[in-house]
Amino acid sequence: xKSSETKAERPGLLARLLREAGYRDTAPRRAVVRAIxxxxxxxxxxxxxxxAQRIHPGIGRATVYRxxxxxxxxxxxxxxxxxxxxxxxxxxxGGHHHLVCSGxxxxxxxxxxxxxxxxxxVARRQGFAIQGHLLEIYGTCGxxxxxxxxxx
Amino acid sequence: xKSSETKAERPGLLARLLREAGYRDTAPRRAVVRAIxxxxxxxxxxxxxxxAQRIHPGIGRATVYRxxxxxxxxxxxxxxxxxxxxxxxxxxxGGHHHLVCSGxxxxxxxxxxxxxxxxxxVARRQGFAIQGHLLEIYGTCGxxxxxxxxxx
DNA sequence: GTACCATTGAGACGGGGTATCACTATGAAG
DNA sequence: CTTCATAGTGATACCCCGTCTCAATGGTAC
Ligand SMILES: [Zn+2]
Ligand SMILES: [Zn+2]
Ligand SMILES: [Zn+2]
Ligand SMILES: [Zn+2]
Numbered sequence: 413x414k415s416s417e418t419k420a421e422r423p424g425l426l427a428r429l430l431r432e433a434g435y436r437d438t439a440p441r442r443a444v445v446r447a448i449x450x451x452x453x454x455x456x457x458x459x460x461x462x463x464a465q466r467i468h469p470g471i472g473r474a475t476v477y478r479x480x481x482x483x484x485x486x487x488x489x490x491x492x493x494x495x496x497x498x499x500x501x502x503x504x505x506g507g508h509h510h511l512v513c514s515g516x517x518x519x520x521x522x523x524x525x526x527x528x529x530x531x532x533x534v535a536r537r538q539g540f541a542i543q544g545h546l547l548e549i550y551g552t553c554g555x556x557x558x559x560x561x562x563x564x
Numbered sequence: 565x566k567s568s569e570t571k572a573e574r575p576g577l578l579a580r581l582l583r584e585a586g587y588r589d590t591a592p593r594r595a596v597v598r599a600i601x602x603x604x605x606x607x608x609x610x611x612x613x614x615x616a617q618r619i620h621p622g623i624g625r626a627t628v629y630r631x632x633x634x635x636x637x638x639x640x641x642x643x644x645x646x647x648x649x650x651x652x653x654x655x656x657x658g659g660h661h662h663l664v665c666s667g668x669x670x671x672x673x674x675x676x677x678x679x680x681x682x683x684x685x686v687a688r689r690q691g692f693a694i695q696g697h698l699l700e701i702y703g704t705c706g707x708x709x710x711x712x713x714x715x716x
Numbered sequence: 717g718t719a720c721c722a723t724t725g726a727g728a729c730g731g732g733g734t735a736t737c738a739c740t741a742t743g744a745a746g
Numbered sequence: 747c748t749t750c751a752t753a754g755t756g757a758t759a760c761c762c763c764g765t766c767t768c769a770a771t772g773g774t775a776c
Binding site: 511520522524525534538539540542545547550551554 | 642663672674676677678679681682683685686687690691692693694695696697698699700701702703704705706
């Protein structure tokens with residue numbers, strides 16, 4: 413996005429998706445959708461809410477969650493489980509994987525993945541239709557290993 | 565465990581671990597530890613708490629979490645993030661993987677895994693020492709696909 | 717413009733995890 | 747065995763985050 417010609421308020425892919433799915437075109441929803449698009453990548457619902465507030469002051473938490481839910485239903489967004497605390501991260505479609513340090517919590521993204529094969533086999537056997545998968549590798553990062561600190 | 569000769573109150577692997585790590589040997593801790601051992605496999609903290617209560621009535625929630633934390637620090641237990649609600653599942657070391665239906669929440673376990681390779685490579689490149697990994701495949705189960713119900 | 721009903725914001729609610737704190741009891745020393 | 751410092755404990759308040767409820771609002775079809 414060149415940011416120079418933000419003139420005509422492009423319809424926005426997500427906004428269009430919602431409209432086409434028969435949902436009403438409301439300001440709060442547009443705000444959430446913009447928040448998501450502008451913050452490309454993973455974001456916690458809270459972060460998206462804050463972003464949406466900047467765009468549409470007064471928007472309620474519930475609305476953010478509701479919109480996120482709709483988008484999830486449409487497959488435009490995929491909720492993941494956050495590594496630490498157990499919060500979710502709605503993430504734009506298409507993802508990578510994580511390397512998580514159990515010492516300091518550092519998270520490194522990576523893309524390699526050998527699951528296509530296994531996933532397909534397992535899924536077929538169980539009669540599942542695959543939508544995606546989550547792979548996280550746990551371990552200790554260099555620093556933590558040196559320090560020996562693996563917990564408080 | 566034959567359940568017949570529960571005579572001498574075997575020290576218990578986990579209990580021993582704690583003791584050897586310099587932690588005091590208390591009744592509440594023994595209760596938590598037993599709860600974990602007897603419920604082999606994954607358990608939610610709540611479930612473990614209930615189990616521990618049966619063994620040591622009056623034990624507090626906090627104590628369960630604290631003990632779980634200690635054990636995690638000792639590497640005897642690994643906390644995972646539960647598929648749905650975002651709660652954690654401490655699980656005995658060594659695990660399997662999950663096939664999760666995004667429609668009804670059904671979870672199917674499986675063991676195949678082709679990540680050894682990838683995990684090692686990625687980890688080495690980043691200077692991580694691998695402890696384990698989590699693989700979850702998302703999709704829709706047969707029932708949900710038929711019904712078409714993939715959301716409320 | 718009107719009417720209908722999808723959508724919204726506020727706020728109550730609830731699950732589950734953490735922080736605090738006064739009290740208890742382990743385990744070492746004498 | 748008694749003493750003692752302090753690790754450990756249970757109750758409770760608290761907090762985060764997500765959901766639910768409901769009256770008010772405002773899209774959209776006509
Ligand atoms: Zn680290
Ligand atoms: Zn992958
Ligand atoms: Zn299902
Ligand atoms: Zn594996």
